[in-house]
Amino acid sequence: MKLVRYIANLGYGSRREVEHLVRSGQVTDDSGRPLGRGELPSHEVIRLHGEPLDPPFPLTILLHKPAGYTCSTEDPGATIYDLLPERFRLRNPGLHPAGRLDKESRGLVILTDDGALSHRIIRPKSSCAKIYRVTVARPLEGHERASFSSGGLMLHGESKPLLPAGFEKTGTHEALVILHEGRYHQVRRMFAAVGNHVTDLVRISIGGIPLPADLDEGRWRVITRRERDALGV
Ligand code: URA
Numbered sequence: 001m002k003l004v005r006y007i008a009n010l011g012y013g014s015r016r017e018v019e020h021l022v023r024s025g026q027v028t029d030d031s032g033r034p035l036g037r038g039e040l041p042s043h044e045v046i047r048l049h050g051e052p053l054d055p056p057f058p059l060t061i062l063l064h065k066p067a068g069y070t071c072s073t074e075d076p077g078a079t080i081y082d083l084l085p086e087r088f089r090l091r092n093p094g095l096h097p098a099g100r101l102d103k104e105s106r107g108l109v110i111l112t113d114d115g116a117l118s119h120r121i122i123r124p125k126s127s128c129a130k131i132y133r134v135t136v137a138r139p140l141e142g143h144e145r146a147s148f149s150s151g152g153l154m155l156h157g158e159s160k161p162l163l164p165a166g167f168e169k170t171g172t173h174e175a176l177v178i179l180h181e182g183r184y185h186q187v188r189r190m191f192a193a194v195g196n197h198v199t200d201l202v203r204i205s206i207g208g209i210p211l212p213a214d215l216d217e218g219r220w221r222v223i224t225r226r227e228r229d230a231l232g233v
Contacts, residue, residue: 032050
């Protein structure tokens with residue numbers, strides 16, 4: 001791939017705009033030498049306006065999603081892309097959530113441009129467990145674990161029962177729920193199916209990666225090597 005296409009794919013502008021940047025000497029190596037269109041040194045040495053480029057492909061990031069944002073690119077309201085650098089929206093291939101959270105839910109969202117990684121996280125019957133901290137309106141009654149782990153719980157409007165899900169009560173109104181699939185509003189609908197109502201939902205882990213304690217709501221960072229290894233990809 002040539003320099004202009006490579007930089008344009010990172011979201012820095014159209015090919016024509018990047019072409020102009022290259023021709024005017026604003027794309028250099030780390031010694032300040034202007035790069036020609038035919039060159040493509042390693043990502044780390046390229047500078048644009050003297051600054052290193054955004055992270056290379058493939059890129060995977062962890063986002064601490066606040067309530068009030070959707071995981072869609074098309075939603076007219078606030079979306080998780082509003083929490084990321086403007087350029088990330090323009091990358092090609094694009095960054096997509098590997099498993100969405102609904103608008104009012106909070107917690108860990110993994111975004112990646114790596115199709116194989118995404119597939120491993122979200123494919124049906126994925127071995128990649130997602131853990132949710134749930135707060136409910138009415139006291140837990142003690143039968144939830146049996147219902148959720150049975151493999152027979154049917155959600156309203158669906159034709160296939162849910163896979164067995166883990167359940168651990170952590171308070172009168174609080175529990176951890178562990179899923180190996182991701183159906184539409186699954187946790188909320190599971191509690192509705194047993195006569196309760198979810199008032200707060202936080203995803204605290206995906207595939208062995210915990211929501212980082214030092215990642216404030218609304219912030220993101222690139223996944224570490226160790227976290228990626230935890231996913232086994
Ligand atoms: N279950 C839900 O109900 N909502 C989510 O966002 C994720 C799982």
